[in-house]
Amino acid sequence: DTAVSQTPKYLVTQMGNDKSIKCEQNLGHDTMYWYKQDSKKFLKIMFSYNNKELIINETVPNRFSPKSPDKAHLNLHINSLELGDSAVYFCASSSRGRGTYEQYFGPGTRLTVT
Amino acid sequence: DAKTTQPNSMESNEEEPVHLPCNHSTISGTDYIHWYRQLPSQGPEYVIHGLTSNVNNRMASLAIAEDRKSSTLILHRATLRDAAVYYCILQNSGGSNYKLTFGKGTLLTVNP
Numbered sequence: 575d576t577a578v579s580q581t582p583k584y585l586v587t588q589m590g591n592d593k594s595i596k597c598e599q600n601l602g603h604d605t606m607y608w609y610k611q612d613s614k615k616f617l618k619i620m621f622s623y624n625n626k627e628l629i630i631n632e633t634v635p636n637r638f639s640p641k642s643p644d645k646a647h648l649n650l651h652i653n654s655l656e657l658g659d660s661a662v663y664f665c666a667s668s669s670r671g672r673g674t675y676e677q678y679f680g681p682g683t684r685l686t687v688t
Numbered sequence: 689d690a691k692t693t694q695p696n697s698m699e700s701n702e703e704e705p706v707h708l709p710c711n712h713s714t715i716s717g718t719d720y721i722h723w724y725r726q727l728p729s730q731g732p733e734y735v736i737h738g739l740t741s742n743v744n745n746r747m748a749s750l751a752i753a754e755d756r757k758s759s760t761l762i763l764h765r766a767t768l769r770d771a772a773v774y775y776c777i778l779q780n781s782g783g784s785n786y787k788l789t790f791g792k793g794t795l796l797t798v799n800p
Contacts, residue, residue, distance in 0.1 A: 607788065617732065617790035630787050664731045667784060676722070677788060679731030
């Protein structure tokens with residue numbers, strides 16, 4: 575049983591297109607995240623939602639818009655794709671409460687913009 | 689975010705113990721020490737976390753210095769499957785979010 579799943583696994587598209595990446599978790603977590611890993615392998619947080627509410631919004635171009643239809647899903651829509659958007663995008667989830675909780679990551683979506 | 693410092697790379701032999709160091713001299717009292725690893729072409733994977741006391745789980749052990757300014761992830765018997773990038777991350781439990789700030793990590797190579 576996959577805990578955090580992402581679709582598609584690979585996405586190749588041309589500049590200027592609009593694309594979406596979907597993420598689903600079956601762990602019963604209430605917080606979900608999007609991270610971006612660039613070609614230099616640096617992993618950076620982009621967004622986080624808790625119970626469908628946006629709680630983290632790092633400095634990301636507004637061409638990127640997350641949407642959380644429910645606690646188990648967090649999708650990422652990207653408008654007007656640029657070459658620099660090429661990266662691996664990871665979705666993650668965790669519980670949120672007092673203390674600290676581990677995050678569970680999906681397998682990643684490799685986006686290539688040509 | 690409090691920063692961590694790790695060696696860029698380390699090498700080990702299969703079935704030998706591995707000690708991965710991490711310095712976090714600016715750690716605050718509410719920062720938990722987390723370790724994640726990323727195997728090739730996979731998403732990061734949680735390994736272990738601790739606050740003040742040493743911690744053990746099925747994957748590894750975490751030894752935390754008494755002043756909490758450094759910690760060591762211990763893999764008791766390295767296998768080829770343990771070859772990965774290991775990230776030491778401080779996560780503030782006092783904040784309203786739980787984002788992880790990844791550094792460069794340590795690339796662990798395991799020799800057969």
